[in-house]
Amino acid sequence: MTEQTPNPTPENLADTVPAAEAPDALAAAEQKIAELQDALLRAKAETENMRRRAAEDVIKAGKFAAEKFASAMVPVKDSLEAALADTSNDVTKTREGVELTLKQLVQAFGGASVEEVNPLGEKFDPHKHQAISQIEAPGEPNHVVQVLQKGYLLHDRVLRPALVIVSRAAA
Known part of the structure; x- marks a missing residue:
């Protein structure tokens, strides 16, 4: 039969830990607590940084969501301005220009899923x-x-x- 040691209690703890080892065990436990606290603070800081970066990404996505569509619309505006600047009074040429501008607009709509x-x-x-x-x-x-x-x-x-x-x- 093996001899069972009773569960340590404050009264018999001093009996189970030799007096020389008690300060070392306490120092090790305090060091472990300090390491865990440091790890917790780092995890909290990392979580806060991730939350802040995600919020910034959402703001940027909303702010620049129309960038692709706006880029596709610039040539359409240029074509319309060119049509207005044309003073040749050639109806056929103007009609061709408007048809090409409409094609540009349709392409821009397609690229933006409109x-x-x-x-x-x-x-x-x-x-x-x-x-x-x-x-x-x-x-x-x-x-x-x-x-x-x-x-x-x-x-x-x-x-x-x-x-x-x-x-x-x-x-």
Whole structure:
């Protein structure tokens, strides 16, 4: 049988730790506490730095979110200014310039995930369309029969609803 030593209590602790080792054990424990406190402070500081950096990143992302789109819009503005500065009165040349400017704009919209909504013939969707009026028309009711103004989506979120005229059943 092995002899069991009782759990140390304040009364018998002095009996289990020799007097010469007690100061060394206390010093080691105090050193360990100091190391743990230092590690805790460093972890807190690192966490605070990460939180601050993340907050700065969010601010920068919001501030410069339109940078790519704005860069794509600068050539469109340049083309429009060039069209206004043209004094040749050549309608064909002006029309070609406007068509090229429109192509630049469409490319800029595509790069920014702006999608055109032209719902002619589609079922009316109040989330994407704004009905201006209803008219009697052949075919199914509640369908778009005329688009007065195209709508636009940004990543499937409505930027501007399409203004439409909707069909209703004949009386």
